[in-house]
Amino acid sequence: MLTPRFGRYLAAMLCCAALLGAPAAHAEQVVVYTARIEQLIKPMFDVFTKDTGIAVKFVTDNEGALLARLKAEGKNTPADMLITVDAGNLWEAARAGLLQPVESKTLDANIPTHLRDPQKQWFGLSVRARTMVYNTQKVKPGELSTYEDLAEPKWKGRLCLRSSKKVYNQSLVAMMIAEHGETKAEQIVRGWVANLATDPLSDDTRAMEFVAAGKCDVTLVNTYYYGRLLAKNPASPLAIFWPNQAGSGVHVNVSGAGITKYAKNEAAAIKLLEFLSMEKAQHLYAEVNMEYPVNPRIKPDEVVAAWGSFKQNPMNVATAGELQAAAVKLMDRAGYR
Numbered sequence: 458m459l460t461p462r463f464g465r466y467l468a469a470m471l472c473c474a475a476l477l478g479a480p481a482a483h484a485e486q487v488v489v490y491t492a493r494i495e496q497l498i499k500p501m502f503d504v505f506t507k508d509t510g511i512a513v514k515f516v517t518d519n520e521g522a523l524l525a526r527l528k529a530e531g532k533n534t535p536a537d538m539l540i541t542v543d544a545g546n547l548w549e550a551a552r553a554g555l556l557q558p559v560e561s562k563t564l565d566a567n568i569p570t571h572l573r574d575p576q577k578q579w580f581g582l583s584v585r586a587r588t589m590v591y592n593t594q595k596v597k598p599g600e601l602s603t604y605e606d607l608a609e610p611k612w613k614g615r616l617c618l619r620s621s622k623k624v625y626n627q628s629l630v631a632m633m634i635a636e637h638g639e640t641k642a643e644q645i646v647r648g649w650v651a652n653l654a655t656d657p658l659s660d661d662t663r664a665m666e667f668v669a670a671g672k673c674d675v676t677l678v679n680t681y682y683y684g685r686l687l688a689k690n691p692a693s694p695l696a697i698f699w700p701n702q703a704g705s706g707v708h709v710n711v712s713g714a715g716i717t718k719y720a721k722n723e724a725a726a727i728k729l730l731e732f733l734s735m736e737k738a739q740h741l742y743a744e745v746n747m748e749y750p751v752n753p754r755i756k757p758d759e760v761v762a763a764w765g766s767f768k769q770n771p772m773n774v775a776t777a778g779e780l781q782a783a784a785v786k787l788m789d790r791a792g793y794r
């Protein structure tokens with residue numbers, strides 16, 4: 458962990474090492490600000506250090522706090538890399554001028570175009586699919602089809618949704634705006650609201666608990682929450698359905714990373730970013746949180762693979778950031794709390 462005091466110490470060390478012309482000092486470590494918890498990321502950092510001799514120091518906090526800290530620290534930040542979840546958050550970090558573009562053949566080869574920033578300021582490292590989970594005693598999979606269909610009257614009183622305050626459904630609605638335009642997207646969201654069985658729920662797990670308890674029939678969640686819930690309660694009458702397979706595909710998002718604008722250990726940080734896109738790290742990264750590897754050559758973990766394969770929406774996930782503000786306003790207008 459990196460304390461503010463250590464940060465100052467580190468900045469002082471870097472300054473003087475530079476003055477003394479000690480070249481190795483710069484390449485020997487990378488400082489990471491991460492919104493992903495220690496248990497997810499430390500195993501990969503340990504392998505990276507073992508392979509390269511480059512130490513990784515990291516600070517974990519929520520994305521809002523880390524972005525605020527990067528903004529406040531400006532040029533003096535000790536951070537070389539930011540790791541966070543959701544393209545909306547990564548997009549915001551880039552928009553705020555906190556990241557820098559990275560040219561890397563390795564990253565270009567390992568990460569599909571739609572899962573990284575067209576301006577190359579951030580790169581997806583794992584994929585999260587936002588899909589349908591339904592009650593197997595109340596819904597036949599043949600009744601389900603698309604996100605849009607959940608706005609139809611046949612789902613009245615049968616839908617549960619997570620609160621619109623969380624970025625996940627904001628990103629989904631942003632992508633629907635890009636696909637359908639605001640007017641149609643708003644009609645769909647209004648249809649969802651009209652079909653709600655309960656007020657929007659605090660999180661994905663709670664939404665699935667409501668579905669399992671029969672309080673509603675179907676909800677929208679990131680699949681890793683489904684994996685966690687099923688690991689805890691294997692008898693839950695819940696199953697995954699992959700929507701929009703005949704059309705635009707399942708809404709996906711990423712967790713990802715970028716190199717900070719004022720990185721002091723830029724070369725080492727790029728090495729770490731590339732490492733995170735390669736086989737060794739991709740296995741670990743996706744597996745620990747039951748996500749999907751971003752690198753299409755790496756197979757998902759067995760538990761995740763058992764949920765079946767699906768077509769992803771190929772729209773660039775940066776769209777979720779670009780249209781996030783519009784999505785929040787639209788959800789508000791539509792009465793989605």
Ligand code: FE
Binds near residue numbers: 679
């Ligand atoms: Fe999550």
